[in-house]
Amino acid sequence: MSRYQVMFKQLSLLKEGCFIPFVVLGDPSLEISIKIIDTLIQNGADALEIGIPFSDPLADGPIIQKSNxxxxxNKNTFLEYFKILKKIRSKNKRLPIGILIYANLIYNQGINNFYFQCLNSxxxxxxxxxxxxxxxxIFYxxxxxxxxxxxxxxxxxADDNFLYNISLYAxxxxxxxxxSGVTGIDKKTLSLSRQFIKNIKKYNSIPLLQGFGISNSTQVxxxxSLGLSGIICGSAIINIIEKNLNEEEIMIEKIKKFTNLLKSSTKLE
Known part of the structure; x- marks a missing residue:
């Protein structure tokens, strides 16, 4: 089984949802970025979603744009990013680690070379x-x-045709x-309909994670409760980084508390 399959199986047995934090690698520096990622892992992250910095992240709102x-x-290189990812993997053998990236960066590396580096890291x-x-x-x-x-x-x-197509590739x-739109913090409780979740599940049994605007325990x-397997949270964590750029200890402590809060909210009562 893949690391994702093992993780979701274990969480199901524990009656817990999945909590995946998202951060941009190298924000505010590679050194502090590593400390942030370690803090996320130590305080409840079930997996990681790590952004590779890009100059024009169209899917992201202002908080993540500024993070990029x-x-x-800092003018770090792809080689440095992959070295860091490899170090994270060496310390966390079972943790699923995902990359969020934009196509131009992959083309610049060469598609084959990029995926080979992913495997190597x-x-x-x-x-x-x-x-x-x-x-x-071609990427797939x-x-x-x-x-x-x-x-x-x-x-x-998404309509039924899209849900069918995604089931073939997911x-x-x-x-x-x-x-719809871009990432960001939304104070409202964002809720997908139970019927929509059922529609997706008609086509496949792969875990579903909700992202965009997740920033509090109520949303998690x-x-x-709707039947999603967990959540992905990025902007709310990166907002803590932005607000505490010159106060590293305070930043790390706030990320620690926030991570604990969101992870504890995934536990079914």
Whole structure:
């Protein structure tokens, strides 16, 4: 079984949902980024979704856009990113680790070389934020060659034809969007309909994770109650980083508390 399959099976036995934090690698620096990732793992992250910095992250709102720019300002190389990912893997043998990236970065590395580096660094999955299923075949084929799961995004207004197509390709989990648009913190309780979740499940049994706008325990509990397998949270964590750029100890402590809160909210009562 893959690391994702093992993780979801274990969480099911424990009657817990999955909590996956998202951060951009190298924000605010590679050194602090490693400390943040270690803090997330030590305080309840079931898996990781790590963004590779990009200058024009179209799927992301202002919080994650600024995170990308802070990371890019450090002028780290792809080689450095993969070295860090390899170190994270060496310390966490069983933890599923996914990358979120944009297509231009993969083209610049060479598709085959990129996926080979993912394999070499112990990466489990790749989500290409700006490549729809219809245009994914060349990436999908190469990912499969190196046993890397391809993660796809499902919008909240997907029709049956889309749900059928995603069921043919989905691996690891399906990233179900809370809403259309870009990432960000939303104070409202974002809720997908129970019927929509049932519609997705008609076509496959792969775990469903809700992302976009998840920032509090109420939203997490609602997602789990609807039959989703867990949540992905990015902007709320990165907002803590942004608000405490010059106070590293305070930043780490706040991330620790927030991670504990969201993970505890995934536990079914």
């Amino acid at each position: 720019l802070r990371a890019l300002s 112990g990466i489990d999955s790749v989500l290409i934020a700006d490549v729809p299923i219809e245009e994914s075949k 084929k190469t990912a499969n060659k190196y046993q890397i799961n391809s993660i796809f995004i499902c919008p909240p207004n 691996q690891g989990f399906i990233y179900v969007l809370s809403r 509990k609602k997602a789990i």
